[in-house]
Amino acid sequence: MTQLNGGAALVAALEIHGVDTVFGIPGTHNLSAFAALASSRIQCVLTRHEQGAGYAADGYARVSGKPGVCLTTTGPAILNAAAAAAQAWSDSVPVLFVSPGMPTGHPGRGNGELHEVKDQQAALEALVAYSHRVRSVEEIPGAVAQAFAAMRTGRPRPVHLEIPLDLLEASAEVRLVDPIEPAVASARPEAVGAAARRLRGAQRPTLVVGGGARSAAGQVRRVAERLDAPVVTTANGKGVLDETHPLSVGAGLHHPSVRSLLEHSDVVLAVGTELAPSDLWNGPMVLDDKLVRVDIDAVSITTNGNPSMRVVGDAAVVLDQLLTALGGEDSDTASGDDAGRAAAARAGLRADAAVEGEPWRDIVEGLSSVVGDDTVIAGDSTMSCYYGVLSGVRVRRPAGFLYPTGGGTLGFGLPAAIGAALAPGRPRVLALLGDGGAMFTLPELATAAALGLSLPIVVVDNGGYGEIRNEMADRGDPIEAVRLGGVDFAAAARALGCHGLAIRSAAELAPAVEKAFAADRPTLLHITENSRATQDGVV
Known part of the structure; x- marks a missing residue:
């Protein structure tokens, strides 16, 4: 039995379950947890948005084979991570989402508390395996143990743990709970x-x-x-x-x-x-x-x-x-x-992939030449990934291609690449994004830069939401609200602490990626349709 406040009890429970990395952002209601993280063995990765924290925890989990952890504050913060929770659910990825909740004794119909939402727990319950609200400081270690047991038993799914904000500050005599050994799921x-x-x-x-x-x-x-x-x-x-x-x-x-x-x-x-x-x-x-x-x-x-x-x-x-x-x-x-x-x-x-992926042949060929035994490609929901890399680039390891299959979310690729790059063994990771999806989580470039990751980030820019543009055309609809363009991604990357390079021809891609793998910080490589012109026209 040890006297701990709720934040310290949470961090001690995570440590005993082998957690080495937590992704998240501190806020007024979770400061005791971050104070405990500062003196723990756990690396705390400060992302620039809670959705990015959730996707990074997802990428970490897929590559490491261990549950990822996303720690946010209350209300809008955990709701920012809700898309990542839904994505983890759809692709059966074990991620523990932890947030404070309204204090014990909080009025059932609300009173205007900071970050108050109508029913935070119910919102997360709709997205994950279960959302559990603890009722005492003493319960926190057991709740963490149960969450890890659930994520490691049967089909892996994300879990949400809600700790009332007053319990994170309150202290009690706490008994830590050792990890629960999952049952060996042999068949009849x-x-x-x-x-x-x-x-x-x-x-x-x-x-x-x-x-x-x-x-x-x-x-x-x-x-x-x-x-x-x-x-x-x-x-x-x-x-x-x-x-x-x-x-x-x-x-x-x-x-x-x-x-x-x-x-x-x-x-x-x-x-x-x-x-x-x-x-x-x-x-x-x-x-x-x-x-x-x-x-x-x-x-x-x-x-x-x-x-x-x-x-x-x-x-x-x-x-x-x-x-x-x-x-x-x-x-x-x-x-x-x-x-x-x-x-x-x-x-x-x-043969099928060559026909389907012809518009991205140069991307496929360029990336194929740089994929080694331990390379991980973290892809966004973008045409160059699902029409190109999925079938066109051979990978050599499990979780060598991270892709938001079930949820099909945009913005997954960059933060997932960050999480994957921090997994034990530190694999060689590159991110492949479209210009539309890149804008969803672009600030996470600053996260990758702060970590000093040698991370190539390839942005294939077709000037908009290309898949939706094509679907509109196929339906005979007006082409509406899908045009983007005009973003200097290389300059944006430099502004956020990364290297940034505009790729002038398809032939430049592979050597630029190899150089980025050895760089002192992330490198964004911006390749547009115009830069992919060949002697035979635009690929």
């Missing part, structure tokens, strides 16, 4: 055995791998090699199997070649994926009779498809069980033989 042996028999008998098996398999990269590779099965991934699963592996088809379930591959497979093993409309794009695929599905979420295992076999459990654990049940040895395909179904499917996907 009979379900694994049935799946193994089905897969052993398959002539044309294929794996579909989603973000839920990020912690099972080794097992995914071994299962693919054991079955000699092509592997296609969703956006969030991109890189779970090194995309230079002979069995990797690539990422992008929406391509006609991928649809054909799955339709002509006799068994499709889907691991850690919702098979969601945001991945399929062009309507559902009816795979029910051939679908063997592995998912941690029993509720979702029949979402977007009713599999013939359901194997509920953690991806890594279940695939280890499946390898044992399959028996035999891994296929020699892993040794580098590029022949067979995987090579044909890969060629088909690359």
Whole structure:
């Protein structure tokens, strides 16, 4: 038992759960928490907006495999982070959002307290796994332990913890609570055995791998090699199997070649994926009779498809069980033989991607040449990402491509890149943004500069909200409220403490990115449609 105020109890609880980085902004109501952070082992990253703090915590969580933490003050501050909470929910990312709340004894219908909103907890409850309001200082360590247990058990989702502002200042005898060991989510042996028999008998098996398999990269590779099965991934699963592996088809379930591959497979093993409309794009695929599905979420295992076999459990654990049940040895395909179904499917996907991504071919080629074993691309919801990089640039590690798939939020890429760059191991990270999305969180350039990150930030500028502009044209609507342009992003970057460079030709991109990886601060590279002109016209 230790005498602590609520802020110190919160920070001590975070420390005991292995938190090394917190993203956020101090305010009048959370000062005791920041005072405790100042004397703790936790790095406090001051972002320029709470939404940026939430996205940075999301990027940190995806790359590190640990829950990210976003600490804000009350009312408008935590509501600023609400879009990030919704994005974390949609992509199953464990982020702990912590904020003060109105004091204990606060009138139920309000009294005009600073930062008061009608029902802060209800607002967050609508977006995350749960929002919990503690009732005493003594409860704080247990509430933190329960939040981490929830984020580490089953399908990872964000959690919101609300601490009344008076409890953050109040002191009490506090007992810290050790981390709760999550249950090992193994599958029923009979379900694994049935799946193994089905897969052993398959002539044309294929794996579909989603973000839920990020912690099972080794097992995914071994299962693919054991079955000699092509592997296609969703956006969030991109890189779970090194995309230079002979069995990797690539990422992008929406391509006609991928649809054909799955339709002509006799068994499709889907691991850690919702098979969601945001991945399929062009309507559902009816795979029910051939679908063997592995998912941690029993509720979702029949979402977007009713599999013939359901194997509920953690991806890594279940695939280890499946390898044992399959028996035999891994296929020699892993040794580098590029022949067979995987090579044909890969060629088909690359052909589809080349057609779809032609307007961004120069970006794809430039970035492909700088992506190494440990490179992470943090992308925004921008055309150069989902039409270009998603299927056109091969990444080699799990969470090698961070993308806001489910929520499709703008402004994600830059702060997510900051969070990813601070993850243990400090991977080599670059951000890829559109000019529209860049403006949502542009002030986070100052955050990256203050941290001294060697972070390339590529802004592909097409003068507006290009996707929406195209949709308006396709509908025959007037082109309205989508034109932007006129922003000197390189100058803005310099004003915020970064290097800033206007890219004059596509050929300059790759060497500029490599130089930025070695720079003493972030480097924004602004590339416009005019600067991407080639001898054949504008790409």
